[in-house]
Amino acid sequence: MPEKSDKNYRERVYRIVRSIPPGRVMTYGQLAEILGDGYTPRTVGFVMHGSDDKTPWHRVLNAQGGCSTRGIVLPHDKQQRMLEAEGVCFNDRGRCDLRTYLWIPGEKTRNRAPSRKTTLFTN
DNA sequence: GACTTGACTAGAC
């Protein structure tokens, strides 16, 4: 149980993000839900903004399976490229299939399903 | 201490 220290929750976020294996991705909402203490995707995003090089921030995507870097200093292509290097396939719209690549902590690693026509989860 | 901004999301139109 964290004591709700100032920067404790941030480390918690980093820790979770670091636990994401290569070739897998997580969403801000998912992270917020894991944190649970009333944290929201916004907060997670803000934390990720100050992530270190040790944190695989590129494995964190938005709920739509795309990069929400909002064109700050990070070229969205960069993140996509890094993920592609790890085996994540993106469609023409720059979105990956979360149903296939979404990582859920605690779940067993399952083989990556073959690209099923790049159908989006929320059709 | 109030106001604004931000690497978000879900729901409504």
Place this chain on the structure above:
DNA sequence: AGTCTAGCCAAGT
């Protein structure tokens, strides 16, 4: 399928 709105929390001003 795309656009708009409201809710949410933390940090900076």
